[in-house]
Amino acid sequence: MFRNVFELKTDKRIEIVDVTNEIKYIVGKSSLNSGIINIYSQHSTSAIVVNENEPGLIEDFKEAIKRLISSNENYKHNRIDNNADSHIRSFLLGNSVTIPLENGQIDLGTWQSVFFVELDGPRTRKVIVTIIGD
Amino acid sequence: MFRNVFELKTDKRIEIVDVTNEIKYIVGKSSLNSGIINIYSQHSTSAIVVNENEPGLIEDFKEAIKRLISSNENYKHNRIDNNADSHIRSFLLGNSVTIPLENGQIDLGTWQSVFFVELDGPRTRKVIVTIIGD
Amino acid sequence: MFRNVFELKTDKRIEIVDVTNEIKYIVGKSSLNSGIINIYSQHSTSAIVVNENEPGLIEDFKEAIKRLISSNENYKHNRIDNNADSHIRSFLLGNSVTIPLENGQIDLGTWQSVFFVELDGPRTRKVIVTIIGD
Numbered sequence: 001m002f003r004n005v006f007e008l009k010t011d012k013r014i015e016i017v018d019v020t021n022e023i024k025y026i027v028g029k030s031s032l033n034s035g036i037i038n039i040y041s042q043h044s045t046s047a048i049v050v051n052e053n054e055p056g057l058i059e060d061f062k063e064a065i066k067r068l069i070s071s072n073e074n075y076k077h078n079r080i081d082n083n084a085d086s087h088i089r090s091f092l093l094g095n096s097v098t099i100p101l102e103n104g105q106i107d108l109g110t111w112q113s114v115f116f117v118e119l120d121g122p123r124t125r126k127v128i129v130t131i132i133g134d
Numbered sequence: 135m136f137r138n139v140f141e142l143k144t145d146k147r148i149e150i151v152d153v154t155n156e157i158k159y160i161v162g163k164s165s166l167n168s169g170i171i172n173i174y175s176q177h178s179t180s181a182i183v184v185n186e187n188e189p190g191l192i193e194d195f196k197e198a199i200k201r202l203i204s205s206n207e208n209y210k211h212n213r214i215d216n217n218a219d220s221h222i223r224s225f226l227l228g229n230s231v232t233i234p235l236e237n238g239q240i241d242l243g244t245w246q247s248v249f250f251v252e253l254d255g256p257r258t259r260k261v262i263v264t265i266i267g268d
Numbered sequence: 269m270f271r272n273v274f275e276l277k278t279d280k281r282i283e284i285v286d287v288t289n290e291i292k293y294i295v296g297k298s299s300l301n302s303g304i305i306n307i308y309s310q311h312s313t314s315a316i317v318v319n320e321n322e323p324g325l326i327e328d329f330k331e332a333i334k335r336l337i338s339s340n341e342n343y344k345h346n347r348i349d350n351n352a353d354s355h356i357r358s359f360l361l362g363n364s365v366t367i368p369l370e371n372g373q374i375d376l377g378t379w380q381s382v383f384f385v386e387l388d389g390p391r392t393r394k395v396i397v398t399i400i401g402d
Contacts, residue, residue, distance in 0.1 A: 001168060001268055003168060040233060040234050042243030042244075043245075049359055051312045054345055054348060056343070056347060057343075057344070057345035060341075060344050060345050060352045061359055063341075064337060068202065068337075069198060073194075076194050077188055080190060091185050092227070093359075093360070094183070094228060095185075095246075096232055098170075098232050098366050108310065110310075111311075112310065128236075130168075132266055133400070135302060135303055135402055172304050176380065177379075178319045207328075209325075210328055211328050221325055222328060224319060225317055225329055229380075230318075230365060264302075266400055266401070
């Protein structure tokens with residue numbers, strides 16, 4: 001077992017940040033060979049997803065998130081904090097992923113990266129990486 | 135490794151139940167210190183999610199689920215059982231989450247709770263908690 | 269710990285394939301008794317989900333995916349590769365699930381199957397099954 005936490009700063013309200021290198025660095029430090037890697041965000045207005053890092057596609061993801069969950073509904077949570085849209089988008093995307101570890105490396109496909117999805121930035125965020133294996 | 139199952143009863147067709155205390159109780163019984171916690175629903179018309187427990191936001195989540203997946207489509211599954219909408223909502227949200235364990239505690243963020251999402255209640259439901267760690 | 273990979277071939281652009289038997293076979297080979305099973309797709313235009321295998325419902329899932337994420341937006345990724353819709357659908361559904369293992373068996377509910385969701389077929393796809401347990 002190995003655990004490490006890293007921080008990141010976001011600049012925009014909605015931002016998709018490739019964190020694959022941060023995770024590869026932690027996997028390397030762990031000296032573990034095979035098992036699984038859990039990547040977890042402690043924030044209820046963020047998400048963790050796996051997909052392809054292509055700049056046009058990143059823009060398409062952001063537009064799709066906005067289209068799926070509108071910012072202009074009469075949300076009850078907005079009486080308290082003006083970010084119900086961010087929470088509902090996070091609720092839908094999920095705040096963690098679990099990925100295989102093999103030969104000491106994160107076993108992503110050729111076209112896969114791990115993304116932190118900021119849904120209520122700019123903020124400083126914390127991501128927990130837990131590796132279970134041999 | 136430690137495993138435990140708990141049951142809950144729901145009262146409404148769509149209901150979002152905070153089960154964080156049930157999970158904390160199981161984590162305490164496990165005497166495990168660090169690793170990961172998998173929370174799994176055995177039901178295809180339910181979901182498990184992590185987000186903030188604020189009463190207005192819970193209502194917003196329910197409305198968002200209904201808006202995203204309409205109950206009024208001509209679903210093929212409704213020839214057999216009148217709950218295609220519930221299944222499709224579950225399909226979208228996912229029926230498990232995996233969360234880090236640290237210092238003998240579930241490592242949720244300050245504003246995070248674990249929710250069982252009932253999508254076809256009222257029913258009695260079973261949630262499996264599996265902890266892998268030291 | 270036990271790891272195995274299986275391949276599958278899809279025939280349609282959108283196709284939902286029940287892979288529960290492939291996973292049960294791998295679980296049997298592992299000789300592990302209890303823990304968790306991570307099922308992971310290495311492809312950014314696919315998903316892994318758990319739900320009920322009823323033919324009408326499978327059709328409803330496919331229609332719901334198409335309705336949620338339209339193929340007819342002016343996606344930026346389509347300048348490079350004509351499958352932005354497939355990526356966004358995968359982004360939303362997620363490319364892995366983690367399921368408990370108990371008494372040497374995958375601990376699915378009565379009405380649960382594991383599905384590989386093809387979102388940009390026909391293709392040959394690879395699914396990684398990693399079991400952590402005793």
